[in-house]
Amino acid sequence: MDSKRRDFLKIAGLSAIAGIAVPSAFNSLLKGEALASEHGAAAAGAHGAVAPTGKRWGMVIDVKKFSANPGLAEKCVSTCHAVHNVPDFGNKKDEIKWVWVDSFNHVFPDDSSQYKKPEALDSMPILTLCNHCDNPPCVRACPTQATFKTKDGIVAMDYHRCIGCRFCMAACPYGARSFNWRDPRGKDANGQPFIKAENPKFPTRMRGVVEKCNFCTERLAIGQIPACVEAAAESKALVFGDLNDPASEVSQMLKTTFTIQRKPSAGTHPSLFYII
């Protein structure tokens, strides 16, 4: 009789353990699956299978219009940098850039038509900035969540939280982020401040933090369009809008015009589209 009772207790104990352990293991398995399928849905959405919801700010950059208007790209850069108190340290090594002009080969290095493309491309000024990627590697790399994606698709930064580790810079495939090696409030050897004229409405950054384009979230909040888009408004070289709204100007353009994105193979799903 005694041994029977012993067996009974053993079975009871084992089933109690199983009762606790199995559902939790099962749950975590389920969760893993849910995460994976969520990712799958997002990827499918990017290919147009599932209609995306919510806002996603994006931009169409018409490169031909910049060639037709010499100096326009530089105007966009200087406008943005003036509005956002971006310092000019006067050398390439320390350069801070939110938006910049580069050559076709640098902006689209994985273009497969490399040797058989119009010569004119070489001299075309290509304006480029943070892509506000739908799948941003910089956000995943940041250990402090100083950089994050907002509900309207902007990859934003909270400079208070940036510890200057520069993981995000290593993670970004587009070189869209710059590090403040020097104090942006400082002065050069001739006593000239690095920020020529401070915009009193916007903060500066401090030494030791990373910075990048914020898609003008401070302007969008008060119903204005980004400063660079406004600077190029006359030629319509830059068009800004909600990529998820089928009626928006950007969506209409993308529907009728062939565009390319930077390094699509990186899988970041940029919100910037180029008409070449």
Added chain:
Amino acid sequence: MYGKGRIIPALILFLGVMTSPMWFKSADVSKMPKPEKPKDYTECVAPVQEMRTSHMVLLNQWRDDILREGGSRIGKTANGTEYVRSLQNGCMKCHSDKKKFCDECHNYTSVKPYCWDCHLQPKEAM
């Protein structure tokens, strides 16, 4: 009690020395911080006592709400006056002189906030 003659006076002396800052400082009202209040506004975004103790918490809440949650950049006081939820574009609209307002208490309590490493203070008052 053994050594009474020395212990009691020593204790009194010790207490006197320990509490001396209270006797000397607190009596000196002129050293208290006197942050200059804005002339054109009488109402702040929260009750005075709350602002005194928790303005820094409020600033962090504004930042996280606006930046991360897409919260409104405009707030309303109890009396319905609208204000910008921003240190640089909101607080400093009324408290336009950092030296006469912020620094008064911060210097007194020896706090050195790093707000101004990035945020710009109104130019006229510098």
